[in-house]
Amino acid sequence: MALGIFLTVLKVIGKVLLWILVILLALILLILFLPITYNVKLDYEEGNFEVLGRTGWYFLLVNFPFEFRDKKFRYKLRVFGIPIFSSDKKTVKKPEGKKKVKKGKKENSTNKKSKHTNTDGTGKTTKEVHSDSGSKKSKGDRLKDILRDDHIGELVSVILDALGRLLKLVLPKKMEGTIEFGTGDPYTEGKILGCISMFYGLYADKLTIVPEWEEKKFTANVRMKGHFTVFALVIIAIRLFRNRYFMKLIKTITKK
Secondary structure (H helix, E strand, O other): OHHHHHHHHHHHHHHHHHHHHHHHHHHHHHHHHOOEEEEEEEEEEOOEEEEEEEEEEOOOOEEEEEEEEOOEEEEEEEEOOEEEEEOOOOOOOOOOOOOOOOHHHHHHHHHHHHHHHOEOOOOOEHHHHHHHHOOOOOHHHHHHHHHHOOOHHHHHHHHHHHHHHHHHHHOOOEEEEEEEEEEOOHHHHHHHHHHHHOOHHHHOOOEEEEEOOOOEEEEEEEEEEEEEOHHHHHHHHHHHHOOHHHHHHHHHHHOO
């Protein structure tokens, strides 16, 4: 009888653990493969620049609207429609009182300073002696060693490849709008249009470029939409961090 109850309890616990694992696996897959979407609107006219945008995940389950208007950046994060943090919340500054330095603490700091400035009979301070005797290279010297390394070309290639993949991933999939510009000089305007036409394949059927030949002018009204997945970001990161020279660079930068 007792053995049967024990086995039943183990069976129930096993089912509960199995469901927990299934739920965790489902959450991980959702986080990795459900796209993060964004929608941005840019407006510029007569020196007035405005940005309105929104980033969302899982049908706006996580919603992050933001805007730049009147030279101020505002944002708000909502999860399940509940505000988590916002730029509208004003932080209350605590009144700054006069700092009182106790006599004992002041003497201690003086003693500590004197310890660092004591000499060892050679005319050098204790700090200088330690720095002369230390064999560790500075961060700047270690970075110079990496730049002089024979594999610097491979490191640059890996970094540029990761940046290219990242840009391709996050750049807008849909773009539309109009850009009007004028320099007031037809010759200069023609040269600019010639340079822009080299990239026609990138903005064809997306942006309308309207030249203004007689006056100086620049207005822009552009809307962009895009999406990407966390899984794609992870793949880019794995490819980058698998390179030993990049890891050496990271260790050099983060090491004190």
